[in-house]
Amino acid sequence: MAKVSLLKQRAAADRIGRFGDYGGRYVPETLMAPLDELTRAYDKHRTKRAFKRRLTDLLQDYCGRPTPLYHAKRLSERLGGAQIYLKREDLLHTGAHKINNAVGQALLAVEMGKERVIAETGAGQHGVATATAAALLGLQCCVFMGSEDMRRQRLNVHRMRLLGAEVRPVESGSRTLKDATNEALRDWVTHVRNTHYIIGSVLGPNPFPRMVRDFHSVIGIEASRQLKKKIRRAYPDVAIACVGGGSNSIGLFSAFLDEPRTRLIGVEGGGRGQQLGDHAARFDGGTLGVLHGTRTLVLQDSDGQVMETHSVSAGLDYPAVGPEHVFLHDAGRVEYTSATDDEALAGFHLLAETEGILPALESSHAIAEVMERAPRLTSDKVVLVNLSGRGDKDVESILEEEEKRRAQGTEAEPPRPRPHGDPS
Numbered sequence: 001m002a003k004v005s006l007l008k009q010r011a012a013a014d015r016i017g018r019f020g021d022y023g024g025r026y027v028p029e030t031l032m033a034p035l036d037e038l039t040r041a042y043d044k045h046r047t048k049r050a051f052k053r054r055l056t057d058l059l060q061d062y063c064g065r066p067t068p069l070y071h072a073k074r075l076s077e078r079l080g081g082a083q084i085y086l087k088r089e090d091l092l093h094t095g096a097h098k099i100n101n102a103v104g105q106a107l108l109a110v111e112m113g114k115e116r117v118i119a120e121t122g123a124g125q126h127g128v129a130t131a132t133a134a135a136l137l138g139l140q141c142c143v144f145m146g147s148e149d150m151r152r153q154r155l156n157v158h159r160m161r162l163l164g165a166e167v168r169p170v171e172s173g174s175r176t177l178k179d180a181t182n183e184a185l186r187d188w189v190t191h192v193r194n195t196h197y198i199i200g201s202v203l204g205p206n207p208f209p210r211m212v213r214d215f216h217s218v219i220g221i222e223a224s225r226q227l228k229k230k231i232r233r234a235y236p237d238v239a240i241a242c243v244g245g246g247s248n249s250i251g252l253f254s255a256f257l258d259e260p261r262t263r264l265i266g267v268e269g270g271g272r273g274q275q276l277g278d279h280a281a282r283f284d285g286g287t288l289g290v291l292h293g294t295r296t297l298v299l300q301d302s303d304g305q306v307m308e309t310h311s312v313s314a315g316l317d318y319p320a321v322g323p324e325h326v327f328l329h330d331a332g333r334v335e336y337t338s339a340t341d342d343e344a345l346a347g348f349h350l351l352a353e354t355e356g357i358l359p360a361l362e363s364s365h366a367i368a369e370v371m372e373r374a375p376r377l378t379s380d381k382v383v384l385v386n387l388s389g390r391g392d393k394d395v396e397s398i399l400e401e402e403e404k405r406r407a408q409g410t411e412a413e414p415p416r417p418r419p420h421g422d423p424s
């Protein structure tokens with residue numbers, strides 16, 4: 001088969017604003033002009049020296065880039081196979097990769113002359129990152145959050161308010177992320193003159209999926225450079241990242257898309273089982289549809305009703321996946337799999353005990369996949385894992401989950417490589 005450069009295909013996709021059959025712009029007429037304005041501004045500034053300089057300076061001096069690439073020797077030894085390297089996005093300011101995008105878009109908002117930014121948030125992580133970037137750049141900030149999520153994530157609500165943001169409760173629908181996103185889009189329509197909407201992942205109408213991806217591509221670029229220094233080759237044999245909307249994963253994968261020696265693996269939230277409603281594995285139960293302005297895989301019923309999803313980690317708990325991921329899946333370039341709640345919890349404990357790192361529950365899904373794959377590889381192979389965030393935010397919910405399991409007598413098995421069905 002002739003090798004087609006995915007990066008060249010991507011450049012073409014970026015120009016038309018869709019990735020094959022996915023992506024695009026499915027929005028009310030009133031949003032077309034603002035999206036055009038945003039596209040023009042982004043395309044103008046993303047290549048400009050002054051903009052790139054300002055962004056790079058903030059990423060370094062404020063956010064803490066470059067993040068380390070860490071050879072997890074004890075974890076590698078414990079699993080008895082490949083050498084595992086962790087890209088430490090968990091060490092960034094505010095505790096996760098999300099700040100890369102929030103600062104990038106906030107800076108663009110300033111360039112566009114906007115005084116106000118808005119955001120949707122589920123667990124509150126993107127809300128905190130946006131409130132942080134807004135405080136940093138002197139922008140007004142309003143974060144839309146389902147009232148159910150506000151109840152579950154009280155600490156992050158306080159954090160946002162301390163940062164000077166208004167947190168606006170959303171009472172419609174299931175009062176979670178999907179409803180908050182609807183409300184944010186509605187607000188943007190009415191206040192577009194002075195407001196920029198900072199979407200939190202590679203979702204939404206064009207140009208958001210490619211813009212958010214670009215702001216996170218620094219993850220893969222740095223990792224490649226760091227690997228080159230450490231192991232004298234700029235690519236791993238396997239790269240693994242968790243997939244919520246898909247921003248940290250695509251940020252990592254972008255650097256290796258045209259490197260056929262690297263296997264790329266995205267891990268979705270497998271939740272508590274395979275039944276629709278019990279998980280957030282869009283590649284395993286999703287069908288084509290439109291959600292929040294983009295055409296992609298959506299967990300929906302046969303009438304097109306968007307389903308409730310479940311994952312132990314709030315950041316993976318969303319019914320749609322970024323459209324470019326569906327394209328990369330169809331192209332056969334990225335493999336998508338899932339880890340269950342229990343497997344993620346086992347991943348969390350294993351990393352904590354072997355390396356002294358508490359990973360975010362989202363990132364623990366990537367660790368769960370490493371537990372399966374590393375033992376099957378020889379010790380000269382290199383597995384690169386994106387540690388998208390830190391687990392401090394999850395300590396309480398992990399305690400609750402495990403108490404629940406003990407009460408039901410369904411305690412998760414102690415960490416061990418799980419049995420697998422795929423033949424690789």
Ligand SMILES: *Cc1c(COP(=O)(O)O)cnc(C)c1O
Nearest residue numbers: 244245246247248315362388389
């Ligand atoms: C939000 C979040 C995710 C999921 O979002 P992506 O867009 O898929 O990266 C993963 N990890 C952490 C720590 C998060 O906060």
